[in-house]
Amino acid sequence: xxxxxxxxxxxxxxxxxxxxxxxxxxxxxxxxxxxxxxxxxxxxxxxxxxxxxxxxxxxxxxxxxxxxxxxxxxxxxxxxxxxxxxxxxxxxxxxxxxxxxxxxxxxxxxxxxxxxxxxxxxxxxxxxxxxxxxxxxxxxxxxxxxxxxxxxxxxxxxxxxxxxxxxxxxxxxxxxxxxxxxxxxxxxxxxxxxxxxxxxxxxxxxxxxxxxxxxxxxxxxxxxxxxxxxxxxxxxxxxxxxxxxxxxxxxxxxxxxxxxxx
Amino acid sequence: xxxxxxxxxxxxxxxxxxxxxxxxxxxxxxxxxxxxxxxxxxxxxxxxxxxxxxxxxxxxxxxxxxxxxxxxxxxxxxxxxxxxxxxxxxxxxxxxxxxxxxxxxxxxxxxxxxxxxxxxxxxxxxxxxxxxxxxxxxxxxxxxxxxxxxxxxxxxxxxxxxxxxxxxxxxxxxxxxxxxxxxxxxxxxxxxxxxxxxxxxxxxxxxxxxxxxxxxxxxxxxxxxxxxxxxxxxxxxxxxxxxxxxxxxxxxxxxxxxxxxxxxxxxxxxxxxxxxxxxxxxxxxxxxxxxxxxxxxxxxxxxxxxxxxxxxxxxxxxxxx
Numbered sequence: 001x002x003x004x005x006x007x008x009x010x011x012x013x014x015x016x017x018x019x020x021x022x023x024x025x026x027x028x029x030x031x032x033x034x035x036x037x038x039x040x041x042x043x044x045x046x047x048x049x050x051x052x053x054x055x056x057x058x059x060x061x062x063x064x065x066x067x068x069x070x071x072x073x074x075x076x077x078x079x080x081x082x083x084x085x086x087x088x089x090x091x092x093x094x095x096x097x098x099x100x101x102x103x104x105x106x107x108x109x110x111x112x113x114x115x116x117x118x119x120x121x122x123x124x125x126x127x128x129x130x131x132x133x134x135x136x137x138x139x140x141x142x143x144x145x146x147x148x149x150x151x152x153x154x155x156x157x158x159x160x161x162x163x164x165x166x167x168x169x170x171x172x173x174x175x176x177x178x179x180x181x182x183x184x185x186x187x188x189x190x191x192x193x194x195x196x197x198x199x200x201x202x203x204x205x206x207x208x209x210x211x212x213x214x215x216x217x218x219x220x221x222x223x224x225x226x227x228x229x230x231x232x233x234x235x236x237x238x239x240x241x242x243x244x245x246x247x248x249x250x251x252x253x254x255x256x257x258x259x260x261x262x
Numbered sequence: 263x264x265x266x267x268x269x270x271x272x273x274x275x276x277x278x279x280x281x282x283x284x285x286x287x288x289x290x291x292x293x294x295x296x297x298x299x300x301x302x303x304x305x306x307x308x309x310x311x312x313x314x315x316x317x318x319x320x321x322x323x324x325x326x327x328x329x330x331x332x333x334x335x336x337x338x339x340x341x342x343x344x345x346x347x348x349x350x351x352x353x354x355x356x357x358x359x360x361x362x363x364x365x366x367x368x369x370x371x372x373x374x375x376x377x378x379x380x381x382x383x384x385x386x387x388x389x390x391x392x393x394x395x396x397x398x399x400x401x402x403x404x405x406x407x408x409x410x411x412x413x414x415x416x417x418x419x420x421x422x423x424x425x426x427x428x429x430x431x432x433x434x435x436x437x438x439x440x441x442x443x444x445x446x447x448x449x450x451x452x453x454x455x456x457x458x459x460x461x462x463x464x465x466x467x468x469x470x471x472x473x474x475x476x477x478x479x480x481x482x483x484x485x486x487x488x489x490x491x492x493x494x495x496x497x498x499x500x501x502x503x504x505x506x507x508x509x510x511x512x513x514x515x516x517x518x519x520x521x522x523x524x525x526x527x528x529x530x531x532x533x534x535x536x537x538x539x540x541x542x543x544x545x546x547x548x549x550x551x552x553x554x555x556x557x558x559x560x561x562x563x564x565x566x567x568x569x570x571x572x573x574x575x576x577x578x579x580x581x582x583x
Binding site (some may be wrong): 012014015017019026095096097100121123124125126127128129131132133135136137140141142143144145157160161162163164165166167168169170171175181218219220221222223224225226227228229231233234235236237238239243244246247248250251252253254255257259260261 | 334358359360362363365366367369370371373374375376377378379392396397398399400401402403404405406407408409410445446447448449450451452453454490502513514521522531532533535539542543544545556557558559560561562563564565569570573574576577578580581582
């Protein structure tokens, strides 16, 4: 095992998103960002493999329409050796094809690697397509929904969570694996490691460094709107003198709704 | 782009195939195009005729001894070959753990767009497919249109109703391709212990959250569920932090649409709400009057769940007798 690449997305922190109550529009401008949580699991897993297999390097890959330094630095503080990024405002409307295409070209330019680890989905868009698209572009064996990884020699073995079974799958490396949040509990970087990270290298590439034309990454889809869903609920608070009274009122309401009873 | 025609449905899950045929029929009628189902497997000829009854005009069958089990590369190669022959306008793929990567890889081979986990689908006046999906962790519903063809979407379980079966005629076409060799090898498969009824099918769900103090207290929820003839579910903390369950309800877990959803001690973070949005009636029981779950509930009780839940069970029992 020589090298693991981990894809890190700087995602909108969905727990801090604000919504304009009149238009139902999300206020994404200036919304706080953070490392996408599944990606943090992927990085943690890479660091654990590195700790077991001396001599392994972990590089992170980030594609972002805007400055992503905090996420890159956090990745380095968590234990990555080097961060690679493509930051370009033209990527604002990029879709999963474009993002995967750039990530794949970054991996090709880096050259040698044994594993690529991704999060199964991102925190904000939650599409879960980029890893699979990248595997296809790089012609790699691929495993998704991975909850355990074992590396032995030139083989990677993974446990996948399927709907009705847990499947153990193996492949010859290089391979691309997308991990779930069950796989591990990511560490918190120590102050020492945060300090050390500031000395590690961040490599910034432009699209032309990667010889990627803008047509190639033209979005194949277009988001027409993204609005907060309407939740037209009754919001009736049931109150009463005793718990029994409350329970009876509630039961009656459910019968009247027609959801309970004959 | 104009030569693309036809709506396709594929899933390795039979239920999902039928559900997608219902929606696919509607889209095909609107586009005045053919609806085709793709069937891949070993000894699957009989299955094909059944799909015509559920709305398919055509069933494309790839029947091969080597295709007993799902294999990513083999299935991918077959779908790629079929799309190259027929040029469908829309390809709907079941959003299972195997189906979604399949859709993503097919879309990549065809250099086209893919919109995953669509809960609504329609076509606009320019024949463009519009998919709706939950995004930003449940904060928004995005409407997404395609700029490339074929338009590939994935569809989660229970997003659409399974149609009625009818006596209708259609065509079954057999195809045979050289099978792409697998790049991964399945060395073990352990079936999960799950209840026979899928939570997506439950009409009544009593769901527990962080407010439940001990694992044994789940019995309270089970008692209430029993009276309703329903199932017990939970929110993510009971899986992630407490390890009492293996599956949760929410955006990243199961999305449910019961007649009645009773959230007990569930705070109601947006990711959880995204999984229960389509419930007919939502009841929330929580001791914290500020809990966000009350904002999305039809009926709320601010109180001690250890008193309210047994009382509700008794009241319903009395009423249902």
